[in-house]
Amino acid sequence: MSEQQFEPNIIAFVCTYCTYAGADLAGTSRLKYAPNVRIVRLPCTGRISPMFILKALQKGADGVLVSGCHPGDCHFTHGNYHARRRWMVFRSLLEFTGISPERVKYSWISAAEGSKFADLINSVTEDIRKLGPFDQYQQMIKDAQSPATL
């Protein structure tokens, strides 16, 4: 291969009861999926503040995945309903400020959906790879590291 393929960095914020267990199932089922995702496990999607997403981008992620239990299946009965509203608002806010909504993905994956998890990681990685590195944000990060101009 003459040209190296772009390998995106993707951060996944997942809830421990569904998606993390789903990821576990994918692992114990020996399913192969793209190695680009770093998983951060949280108690519930309701715990996932939009600040986490901004923080991931601030630290150089090319994409973010947020995933939790299907509606109705939340371990805490309604954490994911709260999260869903928050995502809807946050997504339209990012869209309005010019951040591509394609960079931040959301999904519901249950503990039984190991294969869905593997497929999703593959497709998300593919999508972000097509979008390429998050140059707009990388430029901002670079600016923030250089001394301020007066």
Next chain:
Amino acid sequence: MITQEKYRTTVKELLASDSVKMVIGYKPGSTPDRRRPLFIRSSDDADQLVLDSTCITNLSGYLVAEGLLSDEKRVGIFLRPEGIRSINILAAEYQLNMDQIVIFGFDSTGREVRPLEGRHSKDFSALLSDIKENSPQISKEPLLESIERMNEQERFDFWQEEFSRCIKCYACRQACPMCYCRRCIVDSNQPQWVNTSSHTLGNFEWNVVRAFHLSGRCVQCGNCDRACPVNIPLRLINQRMAEMVLEGFDHFAGLSPTQEPVLASFKKDDTETFIL
């Protein structure tokens, strides 16, 4: 003028009879078309009160000043309809007890000021519902429309350009009646969520975070927009988010003191199209 005189008399009576301990209103500012907040505790000072179409600042933020309402005495305040919505939100978020607030409502068209009937927040519920019903018909600001027509990259560039002027003075936060947190997220440094240097990244994060925290709470009083020393059109983001919660959740902020905050409640059938 008639409205101003009428209110001066009312304020005098209320202060003299001790039914309110303080009235928050407007007095002349540094130029003829500027007003500054006025806090009066004695009926003798009521003549300083000014009320005309240039009284645009939303004063409701002063109500949550530390200790002001803790003696359970009543406080009077001059409010436009947006201001009444703000205190409804503050009451819904348990920041104040509505029974302690005496409202002197007013509104203006052109240079004409007219009083709004009522003294308690519940007297204005019909007025606020009307405003909600009429809000979709109000024509949008041309700039907001042009931003919505832009593509992603153009929008990104537009906001980067605007935010690049931000000096992180946090005047928007100080002026906002909704920003009452004892410790703001930008002031917390363990962990440091937002880059505090005034580089575009930190500026972008700060403004996005503030807009998110105001989603479904902002009443578009314009305090932040007027406070911004570098004229970032902050109202546009907040307007867009207010539209979003109205379209998405039929939520119009500040309708009543018992309205559930939009991001602290949910419906099982909230409809989205983007979750995989």
